Amino acid sequence: MRVLSLGRWLRAGLVPPRGPASRHSGDRHSGHRPQAPPQGPAQVLLQKVSVEVLEHLEQLALVDFRDSEGVERLQKAIQFADQLHEVNTDGVEPMDSVLEDRCLYLREDDVTEGNCTKELLENARETVEEYFVAPPGNIPLVKLEEQKTYLQGSK
Amino acid sequence: MAAMATMVAAGCGGVWCRARQRCARWPGPGSRPFLRAQRAVVCNARGGAVSAGKSGLAPWIPVVGLEIHAQISSNSKLFSGSRVQFAAPPNSLVSFFDASLPGTLPVLNRRCVEAAVMTALALNCRINKKSLFDRKHYFYADLPAGYQITQQRVPIAVNGSLSYSLCIDNKMSQMVTKTVRIKQIQLEQDSGKSLHDDTRSQTFVDLNRAGVGLMELVMEPDMCCGEEAAAAVRELQLILQTLGSSQAVMAEGQLRVDANVSVHHPGEPYGVRTEVKNINSIRFLAKAVDYEIQRQIQELGNGGTILNETRAFDSKLGCTVPMRDKEGKQDYRFMPEPNLPPLILYDAKSLPANMNHQQVINIDWIHERLPDLPSVKREKLVEQYGILPEHSFTLLVWQQDQNCNSSQASEDGLAEFFESVVKQTQMKPKKVIGWILNDLLSYLKQHSLTVKESPVSSFLLADLLNLLEKKEISSTAAKRVLAELWKGEGKTPLETVKEHKLELLQDQKELEQICQAVIDGQENEVMAIKAGNRKVLNKLIGLVQKKTQGRSNPVLMNFSVPLCSIVLVGYTSSILKSQPSLDASAKGR
Numbered sequence A: 001m002r003v004l005s006l007g008r009w010l011r012a013g014l015v016p017p018r019g020p021a022s023r024h025s026g027d028r029h030s031g032h033r034p035q036a037p038p039q040g041p042a043q044v045l046l047q048k049v050s051v052e053v054l055e056h057l058e059q060l061a062l063v064d065f066r067d068s069e070g071v072e073r074l075q076k077a078i079q080f081a082d083q084l085h086e087v088n089t090d091g092v093e094p095m096d097s098v099l100e101d102r103c104l105y106l107r108e109d110d111v112t113e114g115n116c117t118k119e120l121l122e123n124a125r126e127t128v129e130e131y132f133v134a135p136p137g138n139i140p141l142v143k144l145e146e147q148k149t150y151l152q153g154s155k
Numbered sequence B: 001m002a003a004m005a006t007m008v009a010a011g012c013g014g015v016w017c018r019a020r021q022r023c024a025r026w027p028g029p030g031s032r033p034f035l036r037a038q039r040a041v042v043c044n045a046r047g048g049a050v051s052a053g054k055s056g057l058a059p060w061i062p063v064v065g066l067e068i069h070a071q072i073s074s075n076s077k078l079f080s081g082s083r084v085q086f087a088a089p090p091n092s093l094v095s096f097f098d099a100s101l102p103g104t105l106p107v108l109n110r111r112c113v114e115a116a117v118m119t120a121l122a123l124n125c126r127i128n129k130k131s132l133f134d135r136k137h138y139f140y141a142d143l144p145a146g147y148q149i150t151q152q153r154v155p156i157a158v159n160g161s162l163s164y165s166l167c168i169d170n171k172m173s174q175m176v177t178k179t180v181r182i183k184q185i186q187l188e189q190d191s192g193k194s195l196h197d198d199t200r201s202q203t204f205v206d207l208n209r210a211g212v213g214l215m216e217l218v219m220e221p222d223m224c225c226g227e228e229a230a231a232a233v234r235e236l237q238l239i240l241q242t243l244g245s246s247q248a249v250m251a252e253g254q255l256r257v258d259a260n261v262s263v264h265h266p267g268e269p270y271g272v273r274t275e276v277k278n279i280n281s282i283r284f285l286a287k288a289v290d291y292e293i294q295r296q297i298q299e300l301g302n303g304g305t306i307l308n309e310t311r312a313f314d315s316k317l318g319c320t321v322p323m324r325d326k327e328g329k330q331d332y333r334f335m336p337e338p339n340l341p342p343l344i345l346y347d348a349k350s351l352p353a354n355m356n357h358q359q360v361i362n363i364d365w366i367h368e369r370l371p372d373l374p375s376v377k378r379e380k381l382v383e384q385y386g387i388l389p390e391h392s393f394t395l396l397v398w399q400q401d402q403n404c405n406s407s408q409a410s411e412d413g414l415a416e417f418f419e420s421v422v423k424q425t426q427m428k429p430k431k432v433i434g435w436i437l438n439d440l441l442s443y444l445k446q447h448s449l450t451v452k453e454s455p456v457s458s459f460l461l462a463d464l465l466n467l468l469e470k471k472e473i474s475s476t477a478a479k480r481v482l483a484e485l486w487k488g489e490g491k492t493p494l495e496t497v498k499e500h501k502l503e504l505l506q507d508q509k510e511l512e513q514i515c516q517a518v519i520d521g522q523e524n525e526v527m528a529i530k531a532g533n534r535k536v537l538n539k540l541i542g543l544v545q546k547k548t549q550g551r552s553n554p555v556l557m558n559f560s561v562p563l564c565s566i567v568l569v570g571y572t573s574s575i576l577k578s579q580p581s582l583d584a585s586a587k588g589r
Helices: A051-061 A068-086 A117-122 A148-153 B110-122 B226-243 B282-301 B363-368 B374-385 B389-396 B414-424 B429-446 B458-469 B475-486 B493-499 B508-521 B523-530 B536-547 B554-560 B573-578
Strands: A131-134 B061-071 B134-137 B147-150 B157-167 B175-189 B193-197 B202-206 B213-219 B255-264 B274-279 B310-314 B319-322
Touching: A051 A068, B061 B226, B061 B282, B110 B157, B110 B175, B110 B213, B110 B226, B110 B363, B147 B175, B157 B226, B175 B226, B175 B389, B226 B255, B226 B282, B226 B374, B255 B282, B274 B282, B282 B310, B282 B319, B374 B389, B374 B414, B374 B429, B389 B414, B389 B429, B414 B429, B414 B458, B429 B458, B429 B475, B458 B475, B458 B493, B475 B493, B508 B536, B523 B536
Parallel strands: B274 B310
Antiparallel strands: A131 B202, B061 B213, B061 B255, B134 B147, B157 B175, B175 B213, B193 B202, B255 B274, B310 B319
C-alpha cells in the first residue's frame, strides 16, 4: 500500500493544524478515516490518503481527482471538516435534517402525474422507441495508477 | 455406509455429508428442535442439521435467509403521483420526480404506509412509531437519481415472525409448523427496468417501475433448505394477498426473493454466505437454494472456499452462476434523506387532538380492521366443517408457482365456493369437500380456469349433490352429470339426468324383475353363492348394473330385493351381517 506523503507537493511546507491537540482523544469516530493512524503530537496532522482510498472514492462518487492538486484539495477538505470533532457531542442526538420537527406530509393515493413521455425523452441524448439508451451495465473505471494525469502529478 | 451416502430423493431432500475421520457429535445449534440424531435426517421439514450418523461423516448445517421485496398494491407510487401499472407503454408512467429531474421533491403516499403497517401487524412486528428515511447510493442506469430512498437506520417495523406449515415425507397428511423471524420491514423505492441488448452493447431503460413503493422484508437465517424457504414464501404470499397490501405475483415481479445461503459445521460459526438473485418463481426458489447448498458443500468438501459474492440462478440450467457487475462489497454510503422529516405513526393513546384526519395514521385503527389471516381462516374451516387440516390448506393455497400465466389465483375463492355449496346442499361438508377437491379442482386445473371462471356454479354443484344425497342418482351417475354440466350448456342437473337417463331405478318391481332375470341366467353362480361363496355376488351385482345401465345402486339393490330367492348382498360385510334373513338358503325357487 503506497502512502502518498504530501510533503513534496505542498508549496508552503507543512500546514499547521488548527485547534487543540486534544482532537485525538479516544472516543472519536475513527471509522470516518480508516487509513489515518492517530498522529500523536500536534504538528504532523496531515491526512495521508492512500491510493486505495482514492480509487474507492473515485468509483463510488465518480469524481476524478485527476492530479496532485485535486488530491491536495481533498486533504484540505478533510482537515476542514475535522474541526467538527472539537465539539463535545456526548449525549446529543445527531440532527440529520432541519425538518426534524416538521410533520411529514402524507399524500392521498391518487394518480396525478405521468404521461409525459415525450417531454422526458427530449432530455436524452439517445432514445430507441421510447426507451432511454444506456451503456451495458457499469463500465469499470481505469485504475487510478494507470491514469496518465495522475502519473504526471506524482513526479 | 451406503445408506448414508445415498441421496434421499424426497422433494428437496438430500443427505449431505463430508468424509471425515471423527464421529459426528450432535450438540446442534440450540434453535433446532427437530433434530433426530440416530438416523439419516433429510433436511426438509425435520430441521436443521443434515445427518452424519454411523459412518462418521461430519454434518453440514445449511443456513438460509431470505430478503423479500413485495411491491405495494397502490394506485400511485411511493413518493410521486404517477400511476402504478404493469405492462404500460415505456416511460409513460413517469413523473419528473421519478426521472430525477432537478427541482423535484419526494411526497410520501399514505396508502403505502398503511400497507406496510398492515403487513407489519400481520407478521407480529413491533412498529416503530418514529421511522426515518435514508439514501442508499449506487450507480446504475435504471436508478436515475443515483440513490434509492429506503429506511436503513430506523425502519417502520422490526422483530416479527412468520409461521408456515410444511408437509413431512411429501404426504399432505402430516404437517409441521415452523417459524421464521422477521428482522425488519422497511419502505423503499423500486428502480426502473433495464432491458439488455447485448448484440448492440446497450441497455434500454424504462422508468415506469422507478419509484413504485416496495416493502422489503428481511428474514433472519432460520431456515435450512429450499422446501422451507418455498413454504415460507407461499404463506407470506397468501398473507399479503389476504391483507391486500400486495398482489405478490412473482411472475409480474410483484414479489422478488433473494436468498442468502451458507453452510457450516455444528458448533462452528456461520460460513461465508452467497446471495442468490434472479429467482422467478417459488419452485425455482427451492431449486436455487438447494443447488447452492449442495454447491457450497461440494466446494468446501474439495478443499475450496466460498466467496462472499452474488450469484444468479439460471433456471434453464438449474444452477447458480456468479453475477457480473457485483464483484466486491458495495459501499452504499448511506445518508439520511434530507428532504423527508421522520415518519410518525400514532395509536389510540397517542392520537393528537387537533390534527387533520388525513394526516394521521392510527395503528390501532388499522389493527381492528385487519382481515382474518390465512391461518385463522384454515382453523375456522376445520372447526366449522369438520374437514381435515390438509384440506383447508388446499382450499386456501395459492397456485402461482405452477407456471400459471393468469395473474389470478386459481384457488382464490375455492374456500368461498366450498362454503357456498355447503350452504345450499344437504350433503355433509366432509363429503362435499371430496367433490370440490377431487372433481371440481381437477376440472379447473385441466382447463386452466379460475374458480370464478368455472362453468359449474356453486348452485349447480349443490343441486347435483342434492340429487346424489337423496339417492336419486348413483355417484357414478353424478360424475357423469358433472362432466355434462362442465360443458356449460346451461342445463340443470335434473335436466341432464333425465336427458341421459341416469336416474336410479326406484321402482322396486322393475328392479326385482331385473334381479330375477339375472339370477335365472346365472345358474352356476347361484350355486356358488348358496354354497357360501359370497364374492360371486359381486359378479351378479355387476350384471344387474349392466342391465340397468348403471341406474341401480348396489346398496339399494340389496334392500330392494329382500325376498328374492338369492341374496343380492351389498359389497360390505356389515350389510351381510345386518340382514340375517338373507342368509337363508334359497326359498321357493
